Amino acid sequence: MLSFVFQRVVGRCPQSIEATLNDWKRVRVDKESFPAAVPASGDQVRGILWLGLSTDEIARLDQFEGEHYQRMSVQVSALSGERHAAEIYQWVRDDGLINEPWDIDWFKTVGIKDFSSKYL
Structure with missing residues (x-):
């Protein structure tokens, strides 16, 4: 999640690190500008690991992500190689996905x- 979106949803931008999640990918969601994360052997998702979130902040994220996503535990790697426990919101519907990569640069310039x- 981009920092300004995170700020709007949670109310602050806590400390964060760049991290990579192996064996997952981001794909397009039909008729939407946001992505979905799904397991995908051999792929990688690079993103931000937000640190030190409170229970209330996690609840705000859960509400924002909604019923199409389920929060689940994963392991990510920081750029330093250090492993961290993390959570990701996995798409749980059987429909709505387009098996094409989601482009963060497109999102930042067009999709945002x-x-x-719609959502902020």
Whole structure:
């Protein structure tokens, strides 16, 4: 989740590190600008690991992500190689996905307008 989106949902931007999640990928969601994360052997998702979240902040994230996602525990690798316990929101519906990579650069320049008007 991009920092300004995280700020809007949680109310602050805590300490974070860049991290990689192995054997997962981000794909497009039909008629949406946001991605879905799904298991995918051999793929990787690079993102942000937010540190030190409170129970209330996690509850806000759960509410924001909604019923199409389920929070689950994973292990990620920091750029330093250090492993960290983390949680990811996995897409749980059987439909709605387009098996094409989701492009964060497209989201930052184009998709964010639609996303912001609908969800922020």
